[in-house]
Amino acid sequence: MFFKGTKTRTAREIAESFDSIGGQVNAFTSKEYTCYYAKVLDTHANFALEVLADMFFHSTFVEEEMDKEKKVVFEEIKMYEDTPDDIVHDLLSKAVYEKHPLGYPILGTEETLESFTSDTLKQYMHDFYTPENVVVSIAGNVSESFIKDVEKYFGSYEGGKRKAATIPPQFHASRISRKKDTEQAHLCIGFEGLKVGHEDIYSLIVLNNILGGSMSSRLFQEVREQRGLAYSIFSYHSAYQDSGIVTIYGGTGAKQLDLLFETIQETLEKLKQEGITEKELNNSKEQLKGSLMLSLESTNSRMSRNGKNELLLGRHRSLDEIVEQIDQVTKESVDQLAHTIFNDQYSIALISPDGELPKNM
Numbered sequence: 452m453f454f455k456g457t458k459t460r461t462a463r464e465i466a467e468s469f470d471s472i473g474g475q476v477n478a479f480t481s482k483e484y485t486c487y488y489a490k491v492l493d494t495h496a497n498f499a500l501e502v503l504a505d506m507f508f509h510s511t512f513v514e515e516e517m518d519k520e521k522k523v524v525f526e527e528i529k530m531y532e533d534t535p536d537d538i539v540h541d542l543l544s545k546a547v548y549e550k551h552p553l554g555y556p557i558l559g560t561e562e563t564l565e566s567f568t569s570d571t572l573k574q575y576m577h578d579f580y581t582p583e584n585v586v587v588s589i590a591g592n593v594s595e596s597f598i599k600d601v602e603k604y605f606g607s608y609e610g611g612k613r614k615a616a617t618i619p620p621q622f623h624a625s626r627i628s629r630k631k632d633t634e635q636a637h638l639c640i641g642f643e644g645l646k647v648g649h650e651d652i653y654s655l656i657v658l659n660n661i662l663g664g665s666m667s668s669r670l671f672q673e674v675r676e677q678r679g680l681a682y683s684i685f686s687y688h689s690a691y692q693d694s695g696i697v698t699i700y701g702g703t704g705a706k707q708l709d710l711l712f713e714t715i716q717e718t719l720e721k722l723k724q725e726g727i728t729e730k731e732l733n734n735s736k737e738q739l740k741g742s743l744m745l746s747l748e749s750t751n752s753r754m755s756r757n758g759k760n761e762l763l764l765g766r767h768r769s770l771d772e773i774v775e776q777i778d779q780v781t782k783e784s785v786d787q788l789a790h791t792i793f794n795d796q797y798s799i800a801l802i803s804p805d806g807e808l809p810k811n812m
Contacts, residue, residue, distance in 0.1 A: 542800035588758030630806025644695030
């Protein structure tokens with residue numbers, strides 16, 4: 452609704468403001484935060500800041516626009532339902548976190564969306580869009596005068612004093628399956644991971660990269676290259692303020708689902724029994740550092756990373772600090788984590804033509 456008009460700009464004028472300078476304006480939402488951002492040439496930075504501040508402080512949330520935006524999100528939810536390889540990850544979150552907020556889909560549901568009104572959003576903003584909950588992150592060629600403009604627009608920012616109630620999530624080892632008319636079966640396996648800022652987080656990042664984070668990873672090589680069981684096979688770690696999940700995803704023909712699961716289990720067991728190799732450790736470290744360096748070429752990436760660190764960790768992490776922590780990861784720490792994380796307490800989410808979980812799961 453920030454894009455639907457302010458006291459001085461219509462929705463069309465907001466869009467034209469950025470189109471006219473060759474810029475971009477957008478937003479994205481994660482499980483724990485929302486980011487509103489603009490990307491423009493440095494010569495237009497002050498203008499972009501003024502428009503974003505106008506959207507942030509003076510959006511009108513007109514009920515008529517609210518009703519139209521609901522319809523748009525309804526269609527987005529329907530579109531999302533047509534992508535089972537995406538839905539299955541939401542199902543896994545539901546299996547792991549059940550009724551905790553982390554278990555709900557970011558888009559919401561048609562039922563919850565229908566209940567929202569203009570007053571609902573205004574009250575939510577007043578309660579939770581408070582100075583202590585907001586970070587302004589800037590990356591690019593900006594001057595000291597631009598920083599003063601940020602202070603001008605946001606320095607006197609006031610809001611409510613209410614903070615979001617944080618309920619520590621509990622990891623649940625459960626199973627969820629859904630029947631859907633698909634060509635493939637889509638499988639997610641979730642293990643309890645580490646929260647943001649955990650002392651072993653970089654050991655886990657290295658472990659995940661070796662397991663399923665790249666084309667040379669064990670899962671990719673064994674499942675796809677050696678056995679041809681899946682086109683898409685990977686793993687990733689989601690770190691939240693109080694929790695984390697290590698997820699393994701694979702999509703395969705329904706008749707091969709048993710074999711895919713067995714192959715994943717065999718790969719995990721071998722990883723635990725034999726540990727990683729020094730070559731895997733060194734290659735993974737270099738890959739992670741290389742990806743980090745390349746990401747510095749993107750102001751979007753810098754803006755997002757700096758803002759997230761400040762919001763969730765309460766501080767900025769320098770490039771040197773991150774590289775040092777990656778370098779400090781040892782084979783022993785990775786092997787120990789593999790034993791700790793890949794245990795028998797895991798959750799499964801499945802979308803398949805028959806919606807039935809194989810007996811070996």
